[in-house]
Amino acid sequence: MSAPWRTVAADAEDAEDERRGTEDGPLLSLQTRFSAPSPADAQPVDVSRDGARRGGGGSDAGGGAGGGGGQDDGGPHAPIRATAWWRAERLLPHGLRIITFIPLVALALILGVLSWKAWPAIRFNGFGFFTRTPWSVGNTYAPIVTTNGIRHPPLASYGALPLIIGTLASAAIALVLAVPVAVGTALIVVEKLPPRLSSAVGFCLEVLAGVPSVVFGLWGFFTLGPFLSHDVAPLWADHIPDVPVLRFFRGPTGGGEGLFTVGVVLAIMILPIIAATTRDLLRQVPRATVEGALALGMTDSEALGAVTVPWVRSGVIGASVLGLGRALGETIAVAMVSGSLIGANVHSLYSSFNTIAAAIVNQLDGAQTDASGLAISTLAELGLVLFVITMIANLGARLLVRRVATTALPVGRGI
Numbered sequence: 001m002s003a004p005w006r007t008v009a010a011d012a013e014d015a016e017d018e019r020r021g022t023e024d025g026p027l028l029s030l031q032t033r034f035s036a037p038s039p040a041d042a043q044p045v046d047v048s049r050d051g052a053r054r055g056g057g058g059s060d061a062g063g064g065a066g067g068g069g070g071q072d073d074g075g076p077h078a079p080i081r082a083t084a085w086w087r088a089e090r091l092l093p094h095g096l097r098i099i100t101f102i103p104l105v106a107l108a109l110i111l112g113v114l115s116w117k118a119w120p121a122i123r124f125n126g127f128g129f130f131t132r133t134p135w136s137v138g139n140t141y142a143p144i145v146t147t148n149g150i151r152h153p154p155l156a157s158y159g160a161l162p163l164i165i166g167t168l169a170s171a172a173i174a175l176v177l178a179v180p181v182a183v184g185t186a187l188i189v190v191e192k193l194p195p196r197l198s199s200a201v202g203f204c205l206e207v208l209a210g211v212p213s214v215v216f217g218l219w220g221f222f223t224l225g226p227f228l229s230h231d232v233a234p235l236w237a238d239h240i241p242d243v244p245v246l247r248f249f250r251g252p253t254g255g256g257e258g259l260f261t262v263g264v265v266l267a268i269m270i271l272p273i274i275a276a277t278t279r280d281l282l283r284q285v286p287r288a289t290v291e292g293a294l295a296l297g298m299t300d301s302e303a304l305g306a307v308t309v310p311w312v313r314s315g316v317i318g319a320s321v322l323g324l325g326r327a328l329g330e331t332i333a334v335a336m337v338s339g340s341l342i343g344a345n346v347h348s349l350y351s352s353f354n355t356i357a358a359a360i361v362n363q364l365d366g367a368q369t370d371a372s373g374l375a376i377s378t379l380a381e382l383g384l385v386l387f388v389i390t391m392i393a394n395l396g397a398r399l400l401v402r403r404v405a406t407t408a409l410p411v412g413r414g415i
Helices: 008-034 047-054 078-100 102-130 161-192 195-209 213-232 259-283 287-295 300-329 332-337 356-367 374-404
Strands: 145-147 150-152
Touching: 078 102, 102 150, 102 374, 150 374, 161 195, 161 259, 161 300, 161 356, 161 374, 195 259, 213 259, 213 332, 259 300, 259 332, 287 300, 300 374, 332 356, 356 374
Parallel strands: none
Antiparallel strands: 145 150
């Protein structure tokens, strides 16, 4: 039975007990859930007594009904669930460390398998594989012969020089055509177009990036190639001076299959990748910095060169490398519009040629007829060469990005 007369100090002391019980509730709940290391060591908590203590004068039978929430929501299985959650949390960083090594392991496996499969061809072809031009499987109907421990058909000879040149030339043409158009498109979309039109152009870029390669190949074979060879290339092919430096751009323009058509098709394929990435980078440039440059008296072009370009320069190089990777490895579209010429050097911008990726696809069926397995091994060596070229391009791009990378400020070169 409570006292009939209560002082102000007693009321204040009860209020303090209620406040303290309310504040201690979450902490005590956490201690109850996570302090036990195992179910066997978990000690039950006397909720009724603790609730009465925190409840500010509630009776023991009430379990703290008079105050700060003396009720355990977890039940008898709460320590078990807490222990399992704690173990999972401790194992999570180790699992994440293992996941981070998956790309490295995949890269090592690809390189190892290609090297193992290409080793007989490496021994047979030697360094001349990179300097020879002819490509011949040999006489597959004659008995297999052995040279330096490597079984091969008679007269077999492989040279990858035209394929390497064709791969690098087509990718270079694609970059030269795509990068200026992509960067200009991104600048116009971000700086000049109204929001609705900008969204429409961005949607078109995303759709263009998702078009399958075979569609680009069909379009290039039926429409773009004949148009370039009959209506565009003759504009300069017949009027360029006949000098050794420019002779590569002269000559018959062909029927639409050749290096020039492949370069244009690849440029259209990598354009949305570069443009979309550059657009996102331009949107991250602080508007206050650009407006400050304009307020200082700079024109739009001067602010672009002094503020915007240094801010996005390294990102544009990275986007260009992404496009270069697709141009180097593109297969089906190149195989459809290149002419599939193998064993001959590229002598004109409009002549038929072949790339490493397209040659692997075109020669795969014929290589199955080689009972010695040397043709398949040579295709694996071609894949290894393409892998090394892509790695060199990425490493070179990383070094270039480090040279032109900016600091946290919008202008100036990084360290």
